[in-house]
Amino acid sequence: MIEITADMQAIIKQAILSFVATVNEDGTPNLSPKASLTVVNGILFFADIASPKTILNLTHNPSIEINVVDIFQRRGYRFKGSASILSPGDDEYLTIANWVRATNGPEYPVDHVVRIDTTSINPLLSPAHVFANPPRSQEEIRMTYYKKYAVKPVGE
Template sequence: MTIIDQDMRDIIERAMLAFAATVCEDGSPNLSPKGSVRVYDDQHLVFMDIASPTTIANLRRDPRIEINAIDFFSRRGYRFKGVARFAPPGAPEYEWLNSWLLDINGPGYPANEVVVVEVQRVLPILSPAYTFGGAEQEPLTKSWEERYRTTIAEHELGEPKV
């Protein structure tokens, strides 16, 4: 059964950073950025435990998780809800993700274990520009790309915002 379709895969690829939400022991939320979220197959997302002691402790106690991936330029993405399990070194999921991490970061990159998320539900995330403003994706994407370029250029030049 396919839960993760091609558009979802594309969003995760373009986003390059996702956010994982877990539940702390006291019931409070924990939100942690994850740069290693990848689609493993049609039903699973994976990310590497690189430096996530709170996220990992929370998942060992309560495996429920939500991962949000948003393409900031197109102003849309997905909420992936599911349950987590762990894959240690030697497991297929670990070896697959670790190979990718080493390819982009080089040798010696920390990789403790892989969190494998069985996705049970996916919900879209859409900017109100689509739902209330009647925006179309291509012009909205171009507009936000230009905003980011302008902001980066201003920051690099040290120009104050007006």
């Protein structure tokens, strides 16, 4: 398994929303948004709150890819690996289920928890990072996209 760095954890926490790709039985892709991606002890997990197709796909083929991008930093990561489906009663399941309910409320169902054993991690960078000439700082990029989306950082 590949190490999840502090920067990767920060991007996951800041971005909140990630996208999980699995493979349908007919070989076509299935893409599902997740707001429960988290890192515990250097391992990626997400909760099955409303993901019956994702879970079904993973029972047939554990291959998974997760993309997470902070829209203001215009960067993120692509995590590839193999998924394991954890059921209620498993210690890791309980850790993630308790976190989801503490974060969102006790009414949130957590049918399963998915653990991802990462096999590759690659950075995702937008053209704002790659093609800007002269290169722009992370702060310049962030401020540009705050303005573009008409938002202000929390605390300002």
